Amino acid sequence: MTDKTLTAEERAGRAFPVSWDQFHRDCRALTWRLNEVGPFAAIIAITRGGLVPAAIVARELGVRVIDTVGIASYDHTRQGELNILKAISEDTLKLGGGTGKGLLIVDDLVDTGKTAQLVREMLPDAHFATVYAKPKGRPLVDTFITEVSQDTWIFFPWDTALSFAPPLRDGAA
Ligand SMILES: O=P(O)(O)OC[C@H]1O[C@H](OP(=O)(O)OP(=O)(O)O)[C@H](O)[C@@H]1O
Ligand SMILES: Nc1nc2[nH]cnc2c(=O)[nH]1
Ligand SMILES: [Mg+2]
Incomplete structure (x- = not known):
C-alpha cells in the first residue's frame, strides 16, 4: 500500500531534479551518440515521458516520421500493472519490416526495465x-546518457515547479 504521508523523494531515497536546460543538454548529448548509430526511418516515443526527448532527438537527427506507443504503470513512485494505452501503428511496423529494423525507440528513462522489455x-x-x-533497466537500453542509482527518483521539469527553498541554517538538508 502507498504511504501517502511520504513524498516521492522520501519513498525513493534520493532526489535527482532535472531542469529544462539540463534536460535539453542531455537530449542533445544522446543525439550525438545516436547519430553514430543511425540513420533511422522513424522514431517511436514511449508516451508520455518519451515525448519531449523524442521531439528533441527528431529535430537534431532530421527524422520527421514519429509514432508513439502509450504505456503507463506508475502511480507516482509505485509501479503497478503495465497498461498498453496505444499500440504502434501498422505503418510504422511495416517501415521496420515487422521487427523494428532501422527504427529508434525513445523514452525518458529506464528504471526496472519492465516498460523497455515490453516494447522490445x-x-x-x-x-x-x-x-x-x-x-536494473540498463541492460535493456542500447544507448543512454546518464546512469543514476536504483534508489534515485528523477524529477523531470514538466513534473516540477520553482518553489522557495529554506536556508541551510534553518534546517534545510
Ligand atoms: O523501467 P520501468 O520501471 O518500467 O519505468 C520506466 C517508465 O516509467 C515512466 O513512465 P510511466 O509509466 O510513469 O508513465 P508516463 O511516461 O506517462 O509518465 C518512464 O517514463 C518510463 O516509461
Ligand atoms: N519521474 C520519474 N518517473 C519514473 N518512473 C520510473 N522511475 C521514475 C523516476 O525515477 N522518475
Ligand atoms: Mg513512461
Whole structure:
C-alpha cells in the first residue's frame, strides 16, 4: 500500500531534479551518440515521458516520421500493472519490416526495465535509447546518457515547479 504521508523523494531515497536546460543538454548529448548509430526511418516515443526527448532527438537527427506507443504503470513512485494505452501503428511496423529494423525507440528513462522489455518484445530489432538509466533497466537500453542509482527518483521539469527553498541554517538538508 502507498504511504501517502511520504513524498516521492522520501519513498525513493534520493532526489535527482532535472531542469529544462539540463534536460535539453542531455537530449542533445544522446543525439550525438545516436547519430553514430543511425540513420533511422522513424522514431517511436514511449508516451508520455518519451515525448519531449523524442521531439528533441527528431529535430537534431532530421527524422520527421514519429509514432508513439502509450504505456503507463506508475502511480507516482509505485509501479503497478503495465497498461498498453496505444499500440504502434501498422505503418510504422511495416517501415521496420515487422521487427523494428532501422527504427529508434525513445523514452525518458529506464528504471526496472519492465516498460523497455515490453516494447522490445514488440520491436526486437529496433534501437532503444533513453536519457537516463537505473542499473536494473540498463541492460535493456542500447544507448543512454546518464546512469543514476536504483534508489534515485528523477524529477523531470514538466513534473516540477520553482518553489522557495529554506536556508541551510534553518534546517534545510
Ligand atoms: O523501467 P520501468 O520501471 O518500467 O519505468 C520506466 C517508465 O516509467 C515512466 O513512465 P510511466 O509509466 O510513469 O508513465 P508516463 O511516461 O506517462 O509518465 C518512464 O517514463 C518510463 O516509461
Ligand atoms: N519521474 C520519474 N518517473 C519514473 N518512473 C520510473 N522511475 C521514475 C523516476 O525515477 N522518475
Ligand atoms: Mg513512461
